[in-house]
Amino acid sequence: MRTRVIRSAEWAYPVRPVRREVLGARPEGEEQRPPVLFVPGFGHGAWAFAENWLEHTAARGFPAYAMSLRGHGSSGTAPGTTLRAYTHDVVQVAAGLPRQAVLVGHGAAGLVVAQALARYPARAGVLLAPVLGGWRDGLAAFGAALARNPVGTLPAVVGGPLRLRRGQLFSRELPSNVADGYAQRLGPAARRAQWQLLLRREPEAPVGDPPVLVVGSPDDRIVSRPALERAARRYGGAPLLFPGMGHDLMLDARWPEPIDAILDWLDKRS
Amino acid sequence: MTDLGFDAAAAATLWANGRPVYDRGENVCVIGAGASGLVAMKNLKEHGFGVDCFERETGVGGGWNWRHDRSPVYGSAHLISSKPFTQFPDFPMPDSWPDYPHHSQLLAYLERYADHFELRPHIWFGTEVVRVEPAEDGHWDVTTKGAHGGTERTARYAALVIANGHNWSPKWPQYEGLSEYSGQVMHASAYKDPAQLRGRRVLVVGAGNTGCDIAVEAAQNAARCWHSTRRGYWYAPKYALGRPADQVNDLAHLLRLPLWLRQWLFHRVLRMTVGDLPRFGLPKPDHKVYETHPIANSQLVYYVGHGGLTPVGDVVRFHRGSVELAGGRRILPDLVIFATGYLPTFEFLAPDVLGVDTAGRPRLHLHMFARRYPTLAVAGLLQPDSGIFSLVHWQTVVFARWLRLRELAPERAAGFWARTSGAAERTWTDAKVKDSTRHWFEVSHIVYLRALEKTVREVAV
Numbered sequence: 001m002r003t004r005v006i007r008s009a010e011w012a013y014p015v016r017p018v019r020r021e022v023l024g025a026r027p028e029g030e031e032q033r034p035p036v037l038f039v040p041g042f043g044h045g046a047w048a049f050a051e052n053w054l055e056h057t058a059a060r061g062f063p064a065y066a067m068s069l070r071g072h073g074s075s076g077t078a079p080g081t082t083l084r085a086y087t088h089d090v091v092q093v094a095a096g097l098p099r100q101a102v103l104v105g106h107g108a109a110g111l112v113v114a115q116a117l118a119r120y121p122a123r124a125g126v127l128l129a130p131v132l133g134g135w136r137d138g139l140a141a142f143g144a145a146l147a148r149n150p151v152g153t154l155p156a157v158v159g160g161p162l163r164l165r166r167g168q169l170f171s172r173e174l175p176s177n178v179a180d181g182y183a184q185r186l187g188p189a190a191r192r193a194q195w196q197l198l199l200r201r202e203p204e205a206p207v208g209d210p211p212v213l214v215v216g217s218p219d220d221r222i223v224s225r226p227a228l229e230r231a232a233r234r235y236g237g238a239p240l241l242f243p244g245m246g247h248d249l250m251l252d253a254r255w256p257e258p259i260d261a262i263l264d265w266l267d268k269r270s
Numbered sequence: 271m272t273d274l275g276f277d278a279a280a281a282a283t284l285w286a287n288g289r290p291v292y293d294r295g296e297n298v299c300v301i302g303a304g305a306s307g308l309v310a311m312k313n314l315k316e317h318g319f320g321v322d323c324f325e326r327e328t329g330v331g332g333g334w335n336w337r338h339d340r341s342p343v344y345g346s347a348h349l350i351s352s353k354p355f356t357q358f359p360d361f362p363m364p365d366s367w368p369d370y371p372h373h374s375q376l377l378a379y380l381e382r383y384a385d386h387f388e389l390r391p392h393i394w395f396g397t398e399v400v401r402v403e404p405a406e407d408g409h410w411d412v413t414t415k416g417a418h419g420g421t422e423r424t425a426r427y428a429a430l431v432i433a434n435g436h437n438w439s440p441k442w443p444q445y446e447g448l449s450e451y452s453g454q455v456m457h458a459s460a461y462k463d464p465a466q467l468r469g470r471r472v473l474v475v476g477a478g479n480t481g482c483d484i485a486v487e488a489a490q491n492a493a494r495c496w497h498s499t500r501r502g503y504w505y506a507p508k509y510a511l512g513r514p515a516d517q518v519n520d521l522a523h524l525l526r527l528p529l530w531l532r533q534w535l536f537h538r539v540l541r542m543t544v545g546d547l548p549r550f551g552l553p554k555p556d557h558k559v560y561e562t563h564p565i566a567n568s569q570l571v572y573y574v575g576h577g578g579l580t581p582v583g584d585v586v587r588f589h590r591g592s593v594e595l596a597g598g599r600r601i602l603p604d605l606v607i608f609a610t611g612y613l614p615t616f617e618f619l620a621p622d623v624l625g626v627d628t629a630g631r632p633r634l635h636l637h638m639f640a641r642r643y644p645t646l647a648v649a650g651l652l653q654p655d656s657g658i659f660s661l662v663h664w665q666t667v668v669f670a671r672w673l674r675l676r677e678l679a680p681e682r683a684a685g686f687w688a689r690t691s692g693a694a695e696r697t698w699t700d701a702k703v704k705d706s707t708r709h710w711f712e713v714s715h716i717v718y719l720r721a722l723e724k725t726v727r728e729v730a731v
Contacts, residue, residue: 003730005664005723006716008524011354012517017365088362095361099386120360121316121387207360208316 004204015088018076021068022093023050025058034123034270035063035097038250039090039116041107041131042189042197043164045073048106048182048248052255060263065101067093069109071190081190083112083200090116102266106250107131107222108189110231114203121208124269126262129216129223129247130231133197137227142198148221161188168221170246173253182251213237213265215258217245240265284426286403291411292425297322298673299412299427301402301618303393304332305380305659306433306650309358310666312387314431317670322425323389326398326417330390331380333437334373340438342459342480342612346487347373349657350479350566352514355715356657358383359664369514399618402430408645429645429673431666436614436651436711443475443610447588451606458484458609464491466605472496473593473603475585477503481609482567488607489578496582496601497570501704502553507568510539515566516656523716529700533558550574552581560701563712564655614651614711624648631710633695636721638665641691644676655700656715664722671729678731686728 023046027033036057038049049066057064068075069086078085090112094101102124105113110130117125131141145153145168152163164186166179206212212235216228225241232239242249242258249258284291296319300310303325311321327338336343349356349370356371357363361383367375384390394414400422401413410430415422440457448455458480464487472492474485477499488495510518518539522532536559548554550571573579583596592600614632616624624640625633632648633641640646647669650662676683698718703709 003667003723003726005359005719005726007359008520008716012521012524014354014517091362092365095386096364097386099388 010084015085016078018070018078018089020070020076020089020093021046021074023047023054023066025054025064027058027061027063029061031061031063033062034266035065035099035101036266037090037094037097037101037103038064038066039103039105039109039113040066040068040072041105041109042162042194043072043186044106044248045075045185045187047073047185049250051251053250053259056256056259057263060260062102062263062266063097065093065097069112069189072187081193083115083193083196085190086112086193087115087119091120094120094122102126104128104262105130107247108133108193108197111197111200111203114206117206117210117212118204119207122206122210124210124266125206125212125235126265127212127214127231128249128258129220129228130214131197131223132203132227132231132234133200134202135198137223137230138198140224140227141222144221144224156194160191162194163188164222168246169248170252171219171244171254173244174246174251182248211269213262214239215242215249215262216240217242217247217249219244220247222247286405286411286424289424291405292423294320294322294425294427296320296428298429298431299324299410299425300431300433301399301412302332302433302435303327303330303384303389303395304433304435304650305334306435306662306666307332307431308380308384308389309659309663310431310433310647310649310669311389311392312383313663313666313670314673315387315389315392317674319429319670319673321392322427323393324397324399324412324414325393325395328395329381330384330393331377332435334376334380336373336377336462340459342437343373344458344461344480344483345463346483349373349376350508351657352516355516355520356659359660361386370508399434402432402619402623404623404643408643410645429647429669431647431649431669432616432619433649433662434616437612439613439615440608441611441613443608445585445588447590450590451588451593452590453604453606455606455608458607459612461607467492469493470605471603473498473585473601473606474609475606476609476611477565478563478609478611479565479567480611481607482565482570484607484609485579486567486569486573489573489576492605494580494603495578496580496603498582498585498595499553500584501557502547502555503562503565504536504540504555504559505544505547505570506540506559506564506566507543508566509568510543520716529560533560533701536560544571547571550581553583557704558701560655560699560714562704563653563709635690635693636665636668636725637698637711637713637718638669639690644687644691645673651711652718653709653712654715654718655713661713661715661718661722664719664726668722668725668729671726671731674731675729 040048045068046066054064071077100123103113103122104126106128108131110127149165156162166183170179214232218225228239245252298319300323352369396417398417403411405411410427413424440459467488471494472488473496475498485497586594698713700714703712
């Protein structure tokens with residue numbers, strides 16, 4: 001990818017600021033490890049990471065943060081939200097952390113983080129079950145969602161909100177009352193951003209050449225295994241797979257396994 | 271954490287002129303920890319280089335740090351470019367800050383930048399560079415000493431970035447009779463606070479952004495204020511059409527409008543928002559917009575309209591108790607402030623290294639590459655029509671990639687260097703810029719960034 005220097009459109013039209021929800025968990029004792037910023041995907045808020053991973057990450061010595069994209073969780077809303085606005089939110093939070101951060105994006109926020117990596121020199125990037133969009137993967141994920149949950153998916157065709165069901169996000173190991181509780185907390189993403197997910201161009205190359213890890217599950221009902229492999233190949237690696245888990249790796253029954261693997265990977269690299 | 275290697279155990283392996291030279295191997299030396307030095311360090315680190323930075327002050331921020339004795343900032347100084355044009359491209363300023371941050375916010379921003387990218391461990395604070403000499407093999411011998419005394423020591427580096435700033439060495443104008451003048455005379459660099467103006471009869475000389483800011487403060491605080499300018503200027507408001515004016519201006523770039531059309535539009539907008547300057551008693555600009563360094567000041571014309579500020583022409587000479595203006599008119603100020611700018615100064619370097627000509631002007635390609643020294647870059651020697659940080663960011667990305675290219679692809683590097691060292695002199699402005707002692711490093715941010723974009727792709731490994 002060619003380096004882009006001139007961004008007249010962005011300079012002439014800065015993204016409208018909103019209030020952003022950022023939750024944090026600080027490790028005890030002296031901080032040596034880099035901060036980790038978790039970015040939940042479409043429909044999810046910071047709560048999705050605060051549930052399990054945030055404290056777990058801090059307990060392993062990493063200052064941990066989870067944010068909500070605009071229009072999600074307790075973050076503010078702004079009209080005309082686009083993928084660029086989401087990317088702006090991530091870069092703003094990352095640059096506000098005391099030290100160079102690791103960015104972790106889940107689902108469609110995998111694409112948001114991939115774009116943020118081109119705008120902020122992160123220490124490392126982790127894409128969790130990423131929906132990197134584009135017509136092929138986007139349509140495949142959309143088709144799978146349509147087959148499984150036509151009532152929740154069809155409105156998205158005409159620009160309505162996409163509603164996901166627990167069967168699409170979690171494995172059967174997660175008790176159904178817990179899974180339903182999570183599914184009820186999901187909200188809609190911005191309409192324009194949903195469309196951009198299908199129509200988007202390749203994200204720009206990351207700045208500062210950070211290592212990028214792709215994590216997912218072969219049994220994910222939204223992101224297929226070939227899509228995970230393609231995503232990982234883009235960053236010169238193979239995906240780290242956790243069979244038997246659903247799309248929401250951070251909420252599913254066996255949530256400690258992927259986060260421990262990610263933190264081990266970070267430890268090994270520093 | 272880098273081991274800086276200057277401890278007693280580090281043995282000097284080289285000698286030059288009978289003095290030990292500490293070999294710092296492939297490390298790069300950065301002179302100055304202001305905005306340009308910080309971004310140079312960060313980008314060199316990001317490309318895998320070890321860096322040592324020497325800073326004569328005890329903190330980062332250079333001229334933006336008001337605690338530093340050479341800092342030119344005054345209490346009320348705000349940015350004149352809005353945030354999108356001011357911030358580093360990969361480290362945005364907080365959304366919660368205003369369009370035009372205050373200088374203390376800018377210092378906080380630079381301090382946060384230094385902490386975020388862990389640059390401070392690489393900086394030798396309170397250490398002044400006294401001499402820089404080219405050594406064999408493209409290396410550089412950098413001699414430093416404590417800013418408050420101490421012994422000199424010399425270290426050898428594989429490459430060098432000069433980021434010593436160009437807004438700290440005041441430029442004093444010459445006038446007949448100035449030495450006999452009985453009033454107080456100061457350079458704008460000594461102006462800090464409106465209390466210095468209260469109740470005084472003030473003459474401000476110079477229509478740079480600083481001169482205009484001080485004239486406005488004098489209009490608010492002094493008993494009387496004259497503002498002397500060499501010619502008529504365009505005073506661009508900070509907001510046009512309800513948005514920061516530079517963002518509106520770049521909209522015209524986005525639409526790729528030609529220069530003449532942008533100038534026509536700009537004139538129309540100024541005419542509608544600021545008005546007819548001669549009606550205010552201000553001289554009519556003798557040039558089009560974009561032909562002088564832009565002045566962003568919404569208040570100057572406003573205060574002229576309120577009588578607090580009297581625009582006058584050039585100063586001809588000083589008398590014991592008065593100042594004579596062009597046309598023979600005399601005024602009686604008791605304080606004269608010269609907002610006449612600063613001169614780039616490289617006192618630690620032999621002039622021929624940068625190819626400095628008789629007019630004191632370095633001959634640099636892209637305002638950064640010394641044509642005879644591929645391992646030397648000057649960072650931030652620019653007078654852009656917009657914020658400077660993003661320009662220096664890309665300058666230093668170019669330099670870091672260039673150093674990598676030399677190492678990994680010597681043939682391509684040789685080709686690039688042949689083009690660079692032989693490149694014809696040129697300017698990077700939109701319109702032909704009127705003559706001044708600084709016009710030679712005036713750049714248009716779009717024209718210059720396009721050139722850097724092309725170069726950064728050329729030197730990509």
